[in-house]
Amino acid sequence: MRKQVLDTSSTLIKDLIKTLASSRVAMAGSVISGVVLPVLVISAILDMKGGAENPYFGFLIYMVMGPIFMAGLATAVIGVLFFKDKEAIGLFTLEYIKDQLSMPGRFTRVRKLIYLSSFLMALTTLVVLVVSVSGYKYTETVSFCGQFCHVVMEPEYITHQNSPHSRVSCVECHIDENAGLFTKAKVSGIKQIFSTLFNSFDRPLKTPIKSLRPNRNVCEKCHRPEMFHGAKLYLKDSYLPDEKNTVVRTVLLMKVGSGGYRTGAAQGIHWHVSPNHHVYFQSSDDGDSITKVKLIDHDGSEIIFSSTGDYTSPKGPASEDFRLMDCLDCHNRPTHIFLAPEEAIDQKMIEGLISSELPFIKRQAVEALRLEYSSQTEALKAIAVRIESWYRDNEPRVYQLQWEQLSRAIAGIGRAYSENVFPEMNVDWGTYGSTLGHRQGGGCFRCHEGNHRTEAGRVIPNGCDLCHVVLADHEKDPAIMNLLYGDKGVK
Numbered sequence: 447m448r449k450q451v452l453d454t455s456s457t458l459i460k461d462l463i464k465t466l467a468s469s470r471v472a473m474a475g476s477v478i479s480g481v482v483l484p485v486l487v488i489s490a491i492l493d494m495k496g497g498a499e500n501p502y503f504g505f506l507i508y509m510v511m512g513p514i515f516m517a518g519l520a521t522a523v524i525g526v527l528f529f530k531d532k533e534a535i536g537l538f539t540l541e542y543i544k545d546q547l548s549m550p551g552r553f554t555r556v557r558k559l560i561y562l563s564s565f566l567m568a569l570t571t572l573v574v575l576v577v578s579v580s581g582y583k584y585t586e587t588v589s590f591c592g593q594f595c596h597v598v599m600e601p602e603y604i605t606h607q608n609s610p611h612s613r614v615s616c617v618e619c620h621i622d623e624n625a626g627l628f629t630k631a632k633v634s635g636i637k638q639i640f641s642t643l644f645n646s647f648d649r650p651l652k653t654p655i656k657s658l659r660p661n662r663n664v665c666e667k668c669h670r671p672e673m674f675h676g677a678k679l680y681l682k683d684s685y686l687p688d689e690k691n692t693v694v695r696t697v698l699l700m701k702v703g704s705g706g707y708r709t710g711a712a713q714g715i716h717w718h719v720s721p722n723h724h725v726y727f728q729s730s731d732d733g734d735s736i737t738k739v740k741l742i743d744h745d746g747s748e749i750i751f752s753s754t755g756d757y758t759s760p761k762g763p764a765s766e767d768f769r770l771m772d773c774l775d776c777h778n779r780p781t782h783i784f785l786a787p788e789e790a791i792d793q794k795m796i797e798g799l800i801s802s803e804l805p806f807i808k809r810q811a812v813e814a815l816r817l818e819y820s821s822q823t824e825a826l827k828a829i830a831v832r833i834e835s836w837y838r839d840n841e842p843r844v845y846q847l848q849w850e851q852l853s854r855a856i857a858g859i860g861r862a863y864s865e866n867v868f869p870e871m872n873v874d875w876g877t878y879g880s881t882l883g884h885r886q887g888g889g890c891f892r893c894h895e896g897n898h899r900t901e902a903g904r905v906i907p908n909g910c911d912l913c914h915v916v917l918a919d920h921e922k923d924p925a926i927m928n929l930l931y932g933d934k935g936v937k
């Protein structure tokens with residue numbers, strides 16, 4: 447009995463092979479799929495068990511081997527149907543099937559053949575499904591976006607890892623789910639990443655890259671400025687470049703304000719994104735300065751502020767050069783935050799990686815960071831040599847007695863460099879500026895510098911108390927800290 451079953455199944459397999467062999471095209475296709483299948487299954491199991499963190503591994507499985515497997519299958523089917531060679535035995539032709547069905551002894555064999563092929567079909571469908579779903583999911587991972595195109599995306603990947611949004615995946619911000627059909631958005635998302643790779647591969651990437659720019663709906667999946675209210679206290683410590691690395695404090699009462707919710711009126715900084723009025727703006731040709739601002743107020747009245755004396759109202763719907771202000775016009779770097787050298791070192795000192803007990807460490811560190819290096823590897827070596835030899839020559843006691851602190855500090859300075867500067871992509875200090883404050887007259891001061899006025903002379907306000915109350919500006923022991931902390935001591 448067992449032998450019989452074995453016999454039938456072996457003839458069945460023989461038949462199947464014969465059919466495939468009747469077409470060279472089909473044979474080639476099935477050989478390809480047959481070779482890839484076991485590798486694919488084993489790799490997929492490894493990947494699901496989390497054994498393979500490497501982004502190239504995922505790419506290889508889902509974006510290379512998966513499609514090859516499917517192409518092989520498709521070729522086999524097409525081969526059987528359309529590219530039969532002369533000696534076709536025609537398992538799939540009508541006459542053959544009729545013949546088989548009309549011969550009583552053969553009927554069971556055909557039935558078994560049908561069972562076998564249904565089983566194989568089901569198995570294949572399963573594999574195809576798993577591969578497509580995993581492949582699709584894989585393109586959504588931070589690892590795919592950030593590491594696969596390693597050099598190109600490295601600056602964005604590293605800054606993302608160190609930002610408040612490090613747990614928000616790339617596609618959550620960069621693919622707009624509301625942009626029409628779900629699938630369309632997804633396809634364009636993948637396209638975006640590749641077009642970034644192949645088309646707009648400038649070093650550094652020229653920003654803003656319009657196709658990657660999130661819109662306000664993206665931010666509002668998680669944040670709702672119309673729910674904000676009141677002001678917030680911002681405390682920021684920094685270190686002076688003196689022998690003691692003196693700590694100074696900046697304290698601002700930031701008028702974060704609100705977009706206005708129900709009965710509460712929009713006010714403060716988030717007044718700009720209130721649904722009750724709209725702020726549009728026009729930039730100069732090079733895009734650096736804002737020449738005209740149009741405010742449509744809550745009562746529908748139109749107010750034009752201009753810095754050039756041209757008060758004509760820009761017409762038409764909002765477009766690239768006549769933009770409706772949204773979150774991105776202030777928060778252009780919510781996650782790819784590139785710090786200035788001083789800030790980067792302050793951060794490592796606050797984290798304790800660089801000890802403030804090392805005399806002149808702030809000054810020496812910032813000096814070392816500011817030099818130009820050809821690659822991160824070179825930078826790390828050169829920075830270490832430079833800091834070490836400076837302490838050896840100028841602070842021999844520190845060099846001997848605080849060696850451990852010094853070597854930790856050197857590592858910290860290296861990190862401050864490699865988290866912010868990417869010579870391979872020509873990303874240097876200041877390549878990607880933030881528009882959130884008013885460094886070098888940019889940011890808010892593109893409109894709030896006191897030069898934008900209406901024809902009647904109303905100026906976009908620019909008093910130092912408009913956006914924040916400056917309670918301390920880089921001060922040592924400011925009175926406000928004693929007030930805030932009382933006699934518990936300043937921490």
Ligand code: HEC
Pocket residue numbers: 588591592599602603606611614615616617618619620642651653654655658659660774777778779780781782878
């Ligand atoms: C919290 C939202 C958010 C997340 C998460 C995010 N980005 Fe961005 N990304 C932005 C914004 C905002 C911009 C700047 C857009 C502008 O100025 O036009 C940007 C810009 C970019 C740019 C253009 C270059 C630049 O720096 O302006 C690239 C490339 C990029 N992101 C890649 C990534 C990658 C890769 C990840 C994941 C590792 C990621 N982004 C995660 C919000 C995000």
Ligand code: HEC
Pocket residue numbers: 610611614618619660664665666667668669773774777780
């Ligand atoms: C998937 C949810 C999500 C999305 C989308 C998102 N954020 Fe956030 N954002 C967060 C969370 C969570 C935090 C708080 C992180 C923390 O405090 O560690 C945060 C923090 C912030 C902060 C405060 C940062 C700080 O220094 O404390 C700002 C500003 C911000 N987001 C702006 C944006 C902007 C602008 C966008 C759109 C481009 C955006 N976010 C998109 C979840 C999100």
Ligand code: HEC
Pocket residue numbers: 662665666669670671674678700702715716718719771772773774775776777882
């Ligand atoms: C006019 C410029 C401007 C616009 C437009 C703007 N913001 Fe802000 N936002 C700021 C400033 C300035 C702060 C406070 C400084 C900081 O967080 O570093 C802030 C703070 C925040 C914070 C942190 C608030 C907190 O309480 O900690 C979030 C979140 C945020 N904004 C989200 C958004 C979102 C979402 C939008 C768009 C709907 C938006 N902002 C539009 C300037 C702006």
Ligand code: HEC
Pocket residue numbers: 701712713714715717718725726727736739741751771775776881882883889890891892893894904905906907912913
């Ligand atoms: C595109 C131009 C533009 C930019 C950029 C801009 N603002 Fe404004 N802002 C305006 C206009 C216009 C007004 C309203 C002036 C008026 O009503 O006379 C305004 C008003 C304000 C107000 C007063 C709101 C109220 O309570 O009535 C605050 C606060 C403010 N801006 C903060 C900021 C901050 C902070 C930034 C940068 C992060 C910034 N703005 C960037 C155009 C701008």
Ligand code: HEC
Pocket residue numbers: 682696698882883884890891894907908909910911912913914916919
């Ligand atoms: C239109 C709004 C606006 C006006 C007007 C304004 N500022 Fe600011 N200022 C900001 C914002 C927003 C930040 C925070 C930037 C950040 O979070 O990085 C800031 C930050 C600062 C800081 C802290 C800088 C640091 O080291 O972090 C100081 C000091 C300061 N402002 C002083 C002033 C003074 C002095 C004036 C008047 C000449 C002024 N500001 C006018 C919006 C404004």
